[in-house]
Amino acid sequence: DADVTQTPRNRITKTGKRIMLECSQTKGHDRMYWYRQDPGLGLRLIYYSFDVKDINKGEISDGYSVSRQAQAKFSLSLESAIPNQTALYFCATSDFRDEQYFGPGTRLTVT
Amino acid sequence: AQSVTQLGSHVSVSEGALVLLRCNYSSSVPPYLFWYVQYPNQGLQLLLKYTSAATLVKGINGFEAEFKKSETSFHLTKPSAHMSDAAEYFCAVSDEGGTSYGKLTFGQGTILTVHP
Numbered sequence: 187d188a189d190v191t192q193t194p195r196n197r198i199t200k201t202g203k204r205i206m207l208e209c210s211q212t213k214g215h216d217r218m219y220w221y222r223q224d225p226g227l228g229l230r231l232i233y234y235s236f237d238v239k240d241i242n243k244g245e246i247s248d249g250y251s252v253s254r255q256a257q258a259k260f261s262l263s264l265e266s267a268i269p270n271q272t273a274l275y276f277c278a279t280s281d282f283r284d285e286q287y288f289g290p291g292t293r294l295t296v297t
Numbered sequence: 298a299q300s301v302t303q304l305g306s307h308v309s310v311s312e313g314a315l316v317l318l319r320c321n322y323s324s325s326v327p328p329y330l331f332w333y334v335q336y337p338n339q340g341l342q343l344l345l346k347y348t349s350a351a352t353l354v355k356g357i358n359g360f361e362a363e364f365k366k367s368e369t370s371f372h373l374t375k376p377s378a379h380m381s382d383a384a385e386y387f388c389a390v391s392d393e394g395g396t397s398y399g400k401l402t403f404g405q406g407t408i409l410t411v412h413p
Contacts, residue, residue, distance in 0.1 A: 190340075219400075226306060228387060228405040229341075244400075276340060285331060286401060288340035 189213050190289035192277050198295045199267050207262045207292050209277030218260040219286065220244075220252060223274040232275075235260055267296040299324050299390050303404035311412050316360075316375040318407050320388030323369065329391035330371045331401065332362055336384045344386070347371060358382070383411045 190211045199205050211218065216237045221229040221244075231244030233252040241252060249271060253261045264271055272295050278286040304319040322328060329348050333341040345356025352364040358381075362373045371388060388404040 221403075226405055228403040230403075231400060234400060278341075285343045285346055286341075288333075288342075290340045 192289040196293045211279045215279040217280045219278040220262045221276045301404035309410040318373040320371045322390045331389040333387045
């Protein structure tokens with residue numbers, strides 16, 4: 187089984203809808219991250235969490251919110267989706283300052 | 298704030314040729330540096346990492362990278378390209394410290410194409 191799983195893998199939604207992307211990990215790591223990937227821009231950090239009680243904004247948090255339900259679960263929500271949030275979203279986990287392990291990604295399209 | 302610049306958004310090589318993907322970073326303290334690879338429709342996979350030990354780092358699939366502090370560079374190389382190396386490659390630097398210690402800043406990515 188994969189160490190980091192994301193659901194759904196693909197989602198098409200309409201402008202104004204609320205949507206939640208979920209991430210689960212079996213690595214036992216305290217640190218979890220949400221990124222979005224856009225062509226030519228690399229990965230940009232949306233939110234990160236260093237433990238269940240610690241949530242921090244990344245460089246592009248506007249329009250997004252997160253919930254850390256447990257050490258293994260970190261969800262990303264778009265309260266009111268807009269077309270420029272169409273992107274590939276990745277969840278990742280890490281142990282302190284070590285490498286990050288990535289999920290397979292969620293391709294989100296907002297029409 | 299740290300930053301990463303990958304020179305060349307697209308690199309094309311022939312099978313068997315040298316692969317060189319360039320990465321420069323900015324950091325005021327010794328960084329941790331990473332190269333990740335993304336194959337089509339997949340997540341990112343770690344190729345190699347520099348964590349202040351040996352400056353020449355060997356990774357998976359025959360890739361290696363050399364940390365050069367004087368040039369603030371961490372270029373990725375492979376002596377002989379294979380068709381299976383076609384993918385997008387990302388360079389990343391870890392955050393310097395403080396409460397955000399351990400976050401990664403990514404470059405914009407380099408798409409490697411390998412021609413027969």
